[in-house]
């Protein structure tokens with residue numbers, strides 16, 4: 598389906614037993630449980646993170662349910678709730694054409710939605726989630742998205758969900774030039790990108806730099822590469838992409854879980870309102886039906902709030918570009 602090339606010297610690779618060999622620079626790359634692996638030194642942060650913290654949550658991926666009732670509820674959830682915003686975004690961008698080839702960067706355990714639109718290849722730094730992605734996708738590749746083992750002009754779509762904010766600033770241009778290289782001419786690239794925000798919740802959080810670092814950068818999976826929305830957009834421009842869509846993810850209205858994830862810590866001692874917000878969300882999150890209804894309501898409220906607030910208020914942006 599897809600020819601892999603050596604990420605170092607760009608020579609096409611040949612497979613011999615459980616290894617890929619490069620005739621150009623003589624390097625060999627192992628195939629581990631059916632996953633070609635181009636990573637020699639594990640990224641320490643992600644590796645430890647997956648082993649210890651919520652890595653297992655991402656490792657499972659967004660695969661939905663087999664049971665038809667649960668699957669219908671999941672569909673309604675994604676069409677209406679604030680949480681389903683990413684799902685709706687990708688659903689609007691993707692079109693199924695013949696032999697569509699999709700690349701999911703930083704795929705974690707994979708996104709079932711994507712396989713409706715074509716053959717999907719997932720790339721991630723970690724092997725654990727890739728083992729799940731491999732069952733869902735056509736191919737799973739263990740590689741750094743800053744050096745992709747694919748030929749030029751290969752993919753119709755290149756997507757990422759919550760990955761760009763994890764890429765350190767000094768590597769971002771490399772990632773964008775790789776996307777440009779492997780995207781077909783006329784192909785689209787769509788990303789959900791975590792950003793710096795200047796809405797009042799972020800401004801409050803940033804008053805306490807140590808807490809901010811722990812709760813907004815480290816504990817949510819290592820958002821080491823957060824940039825303001827305008828800087829994200831400038832970067833795509835610099836790489837000659839044509840912008841076709843920009844939206845906010847959410848600003849001060851978050852899924853109820855998120856308020857708890859970020860503020861159920863020493864922040865509660867800094868503000869009474871935050872303490873109250875966290876307590877309320879914790880109660881709401883306890884009952885799955887109430888949790889569902891509230892987050893569907895928040896989806897509607899967010900829709901209105903988004904319409905009247907600037908892009909920089911978003912805690913993330915959803916962008917689509919064309920090559």
Ligand SMILES: C[S@@+](CC[C@H](N)C(=O)[O-])C[C@H]1O[C@@H](n2cnc3c(N)ncnc32)[C@H](O)[C@@H]1O
Nearest residue numbers: 703704705721722723740741742758759760763
């Ligand atoms: C927040 S998780 C999102 C996973 C998945 N996209 C999802 O929506 O569930 C970020 C993922 O990006 C991966 N990642 C971070 N930096 C990467 C890099 N340089 N190359 C490949 N994957 C990377 C991580 O291993 C992790 O699986």
Ligand SMILES: [Zn+2]
Nearest residue numbers: 603606619622
């Ligand atoms: Zn080589």
